[in-house]
Amino acid sequence: MDDLEERLRDDLRRSASREEPSVDAWDRITERVQRGERRSTASRALVGALVLAITAGGLFWLWRGFVATDGGPPTGQPEDLWGRTFVSTRVTEEGEPHTLVEDTRIELTFFEERGERGVGWSAGCNTIGAKIEVTTERLLLGEIGGTQQACAPESQDQDEWLVDFFRSEPRWEFHDDTLTLTSGDTMIELSAITSWNGLDCLGDEGAVEVIYESFEPAGAELSEAVEAAFQLPPAVADAQQTITRAPDGETAEVLYRFEERSVARVSFARVEGGWAISDYRACDSAAPGS
Amino acid sequence: MVVSELGVGSGREGLRRAFEEHYARLFRLCLLLAGHRELAEDIAQDVFVRAAARLETLTPPETGPYLRKAAVNVWRNRLRRRALERRTPWRSVASTTESPEAVVEERERLWPAVLRLPARQRACVVLRYYEDLSEQETARVLGCSVGTVKSQTSRALARLRERMHHG
Numbered sequence: 001m002d003d004l005e006e007r008l009r010d011d012l013r014r015s016a017s018r019e020e021p022s023v024d025a026w027d028r029i030t031e032r033v034q035r036g037e038r039r040s041t042a043s044r045a046l047v048g049a050l051v052l053a054i055t056a057g058g059l060f061w062l063w064r065g066f067v068a069t070d071g072g073p074p075t076g077q078p079e080d081l082w083g084r085t086f087v088s089t090r091v092t093e094e095g096e097p098h099t100l101v102e103d104t105r106i107e108l109t110f111f112e113e114r115g116e117r118g119v120g121w122s123a124g125c126n127t128i129g130a131k132i133e134v135t136t137e138r139l140l141l142g143e144i145g146g147t148q149q150a151c152a153p154e155s156q157d158q159d160e161w162l163v164d165f166f167r168s169e170p171r172w173e174f175h176d177d178t179l180t181l182t183s184g185d186t187m188i189e190l191s192a193i194t195s196w197n198g199l200d201c202l203g204d205e206g207a208v209e210v211i212y213e214s215f216e217p218a219g220a221e222l223s224e225a226v227e228a229a230f231q232l233p234p235a236v237a238d239a240q241q242t243i244t245r246a247p248d249g250e251t252a253e254v255l256y257r258f259e260e261r262s263v264a265r266v267s268f269a270r271v272e273g274g275w276a277i278s279d280y281r282a283c284d285s286a287a288p289g290s
Numbered sequence: 291m292v293v294s295e296l297g298v299g300s301g302r303e304g305l306r307r308a309f310e311e312h313y314a315r316l317f318r319l320c321l322l323l324a325g326h327r328e329l330a331e332d333i334a335q336d337v338f339v340r341a342a343a344r345l346e347t348l349t350p351p352e353t354g355p356y357l358r359k360a361a362v363n364v365w366r367n368r369l370r371r372r373a374l375e376r377r378t379p380w381r382s383v384a385s386t387t388e389s390p391e392a393v394v395e396e397r398e399r400l401w402p403a404v405l406r407l408p409a410r411q412r413a414c415v416v417l418r419y420y421e422d423l424s425e426q427e428t429a430r431v432l433g434c435s436v437g438t439v440k441s442q443t444s445r446a447l448a449r450l451r452e453r454m455h456h457g
Contacts, residue, residue, distance in 0.1 A: 004451055005419065011400040012420040016318035022331055025317070026309055032339045033305070150343055227441070 035153040076174030078134035081110040082117070086179050086190035094185040100124075101154045106162065108179075108190055110134075121166070125151035125159050130166070138169045139181070225268060225275035226254050251278070308345050309338060312357050319358065322416045323365045325405040337361045358421065359431050362413060403453045404446075411446035414439055 088106035091098040100106070104124030110132070111118055119141065120129035128146030132139060144163060151159075170183040177192040226243065239256040246252060252275070254266045269278040313334060320330035337360045348356055404415055410432070417428045418439075425443075429436045 004447060004454070008400055008404075008415065008419040008450070012322055012404070012416065015399065015401040016322055016420065019318065019321055019327055019330075021314050021317040021334070025313060025331065025335060026306075029305075029309065029335050029338045029342075030302070032335070033302075033342045152339060224445075 032152060033150070076172075076179075078136065080174050081134060081172075081179070082112055083110065084192050085109040086192055088188055089178075089191050090187075090189040092187045098186070101152070101158050104155065104158065106188060106190065119166075121162060123155070123158050123162055125149070125155035128159065128163060134172070138171055139166065140169055141166050220274040222252055222268060222275050225277075226266075304345050305338070305342050308341075308353055308357070312354055313338065316357055316361055319416065319421065320361055320365060322401065322404070322420055323362070323413065325401075333361060333364045336364055340364075355427075355431075362417075362431055366409060366413070400450060400454075403450050406453075407446050407449060410434075410438075411442045411449070414443045415446045415450075418443055 086108045088100070088108075091100060091106070101124060106121060106123045108119065108121045111120065117132055117134075118129055119132040119139070120127060122128070126147045126149055128144060130144045131142040133142075134140070144167065150156075165181075165183055165186055165188070168183040170181040170188075172182075173180045179190045179192065181188045181190070222243065222245070226241070242255045242257070244253050244255070250270045252268045254268065256266075267278045268275045316337065317330055317334040320333040321327060324330050324333065337357055341357060341360055344356070345353065404412055407415065413432055414428060417423045417431055418425070423431065425436050425439045428439045428443075432439070
């Protein structure tokens with residue numbers, strides 16, 4: 001071990017030991033946990049009430065007839081949705097941007113199992129789902145159920161908000177891989193994503209989750225910046241990387257391909273001090289060659 | 291089964307035990323990664339809140355590594371979001387100086403230079419030299435290969451040497 005490594009150990013320990021955690025850390029944690037547990041109970045009651053209301057009405061789940069004429073011309077066909085997963089890209093309320101809880105997005109999957117069709121969604125807390133009928137214009141959900149884990153209060157609130165949204169028989173449109181759901185003043189826009197080997201590329205194991213470098217310069221040379229700036233999960237670690245420099249030498253694009261799919265595309269720009277990420281997209285089905 | 295064999299987890303008692311055993315160290319790990327006291331506290335608390343239910347199923351030897359990995363994940367998610375939002379850099383507690391003596395001492399310190407490293411290099415350095423993790427353990431925490439840990443750490447040390455030589 002050389003002198004620098006010894007100095008590093010000493011300096012990091014000395015620097016860390018200068019700061020003490022705040023004395024009320026425990027109180028803050030338990031307060032947040034307790035709030036989360038209370039919301040979790042409320043959420044269970046909500047789902048339970050939904051089940052009770054539906055079964056009391058004589059319906060184990062709701063299968064509705066087609067609604068043919070309650071709006072403008074349909075965009076996309078119900079069959080376009082099956083087997084696909086979508087992730088939210090924009091949410092608005094009364095035309096204004098609606099901010100989701102930090103580090104969350106809405107992921108929505110339409111699936112078919114044993115001849116029955118369902119929809120499942122998650123927004124960073126519980127996974128919730130229902131049997132579904134998709135008419136030419138609306139999503140008609142049956143009995144809604146899901147996991148019941150305790151989460152931060154804001155995440156619990158978001159779960160309940162989404163349950164209310166899907167209960168309201170939202171109108172849907174599907175065009176150019178973009179699914180738009182609207183109900184009342186709420187609009188949720190989602191993009192279709194690509195999956196491979198059962199891996200959801202925008203989920204916890206996905207490529208997006210391991211891009212964690214900042215937009216600050218990551219390296220003086222482009223190759224160094226690329227290696228420092230971007231990391232693929234082990235499942236796709238063998239992805240082929242192609243670097244294309246712009247003719248002016250000021251920008252470059254790195255394309256990652258895995259099993260004939262373009263899984264990520266990262267743009268770099270020359271900045272003071274080297275190269276830095278200027279933009280990135282992962283599991284981009286619209287990437288060249290995919 | 292005795293209580294100690296139940297891991298950290300029988301409800302709030304387990305959370306309390308995990309807090310007492312791991313919180314301070316986790317906070318300092320977050321501080322070294324983030325360079326900002328309030329942010330470090332926020333990340334460490336976030337980890338405990340999110341892990342409260344999971345802690346019931348973990349044994350004591352599993353708890354520390356689980357919390358450490360969760361903290362690194364939360365930190366890099368915050369970093370990613372910050373990068374996306376292109377906010378101005380956080381004010382770093384590593385760069386504050388109060389006196390001429392502190393200025394001299396500051397020049398000799400390595401942590402401020404560590405905070406200027408790209409995130410993955412910084413994570414490798416902090417996990418290897420503060421947490422004393424092996425290359426294999428560091429790779430598991432970061433979800434990358436051992437080769438990546440080696441190359442990133444090597445590159446980080448080269449940068450630090452360069453910065454030490456050039457002030």
